[in-house]
Amino acid sequence: MVIALEATGLTKEFKGFVAVNNIDLSVEKGTIHALIGPNGAGKTTCFNLLTKFLQPTRGTITYEGRDITRMQPAEIARLGMVRSFQISAIFPDLSVLQNVRVALQRARGESYDFWRSDKVLSKFDDQARSHIDEVGLTEFTNERAAALPYGRKRALEIATTLALSPEMLLLDEPMAGMGREDVDRIAQLIRKIAQNRTVLMVEHNLSVVADLSDRITVLARGEILAEGSYAEISKAPEVIEAYIGASHD
């Protein structure tokens, strides 16, 4: 078993309140790992710690064997670990094509060239289009991103993320606020993009991750309550009590 992302003794305190308490988490390479829990369980804090948008009070985080505990968020993105956001993370005033292109142009190292015409960006168009096709947004290529319906915005976000060819994806509640139809589409999309990647996703809703994840970690009050496959954790009495029982889902 190869570990992609590992956290040891991860703790985050906010002015005396412990949001995340001594969490040990390892995400196996090439799997879909879900982090679930009721509201206030510390999922988002934990997620922000792993993606470096927050600094942990204690504990270490390693990615592919490298200590990333003190790194900047943009640095870990360049290592191939890319996150998404709970609110759809798009560039609203840019077209769908431009959204994806912005991700592509970073790797080439000419993004500081303020003296060159943006004509040079058209060399990324073909690659951008193929990512747009991959998530089924072909007909929207030249649309303003802000004008897309919600589910499509999430698809665009995924296309942009894929453009970075990340080895690991961290998805923050990818299905939040979606209708049934959109949930299915995004679930399929996640399964598709996870084929040769590691995915860690945070979700509120247990049923959504049930048949999508290889492994599930349940958080409650900032601590790990249970970990295992869906079959294992859905039987665990403490999970039923603290989580499923609480949310009547």
Add this chain to the structure above:
Amino acid sequence: MAMADKTTSTQRVEQTAGMPTLHKAIFVVLLIGLIALPFFAYPVFAMKVMCFALFAAAFNLLLGFGGLLSFGHAAYFGSASYVAAHAAKVWGLTPELSILCGTAAAGVLGFAIGSLAIRRQGIYFAMVTLAFAQMVYFVALQAEFTGGEDGIQGVPRGNLFGLFSLADNMALYFFVLAVTFGGILFLYRIVHSPFGEVLKAIRENEPRAISLGYDVNRYKLIVFTLSATMAGLAGATKSQVFQLASLTDVHWSMSGEVVLMTLLGGMGTVFGPLIGAGIIVTMQNYLATFGAWVTIIQGVIFVLGVLMFREGIVGVISRWLKKPL
């Protein structure tokens, strides 16, 4: 939930590949108009408009495309004005070298202040830039070489490249036209470059730009420095036109005026700041007989502008035409 966010019909974005025809056409018309202008209008007034148009366009790069509101841009405009005036008068440099010195000074100052200011956001960013601008004002007031209350007066116009005399208003006009028009085209290029594309992405969604691996602060510092440098080019050129560098150039009200010009014309548009600068400078010129009332009239226009058309004049036109201007 998915239903709540309906598609607002078709909102196609025109694909950017070089300069759109419409923009090219406007620039050509503008250039022809400006070449003809001094034969009909007073050239010094026209040069003043062009300098402020460049100043506002430089400011707009930072506010409209970088999403950063600086309230201290007079520092770069003014310091360049002083350095260029000093270079021409005391060191006896030719006009183009004096302007270059002034512009470089503004660039260095912009880099120094920018590297501290970009660590803060929103209103704090504006306050930090204002605070530094006030320090620059204090230096201009107290230092030896700036001439205190008098400023630097009687700056010689000199000979361009040491060859062509700029003493004649017409000769100077075409030199200023070349500098400011070139400056505005350069700013246009920055906005429409690979760098400009990332800048827009940062303005639209900063956390997302970070998660894509961009060092957001580095982009902010570069755009701040570029904006300060180009504001400096405007200030340095202005000092050669009026043969004067004065405290007005570094005063906080100058910082406010450039904000006003940009917002009135339309921030984040290409042509808005030019229009805004034209209107404000014209008003100051032709309403000068009203004395202190000018500021009141300006204030009223600003309030009406904010209430009635927030996107600015060009912003509104751009929305009507459904084309970016």
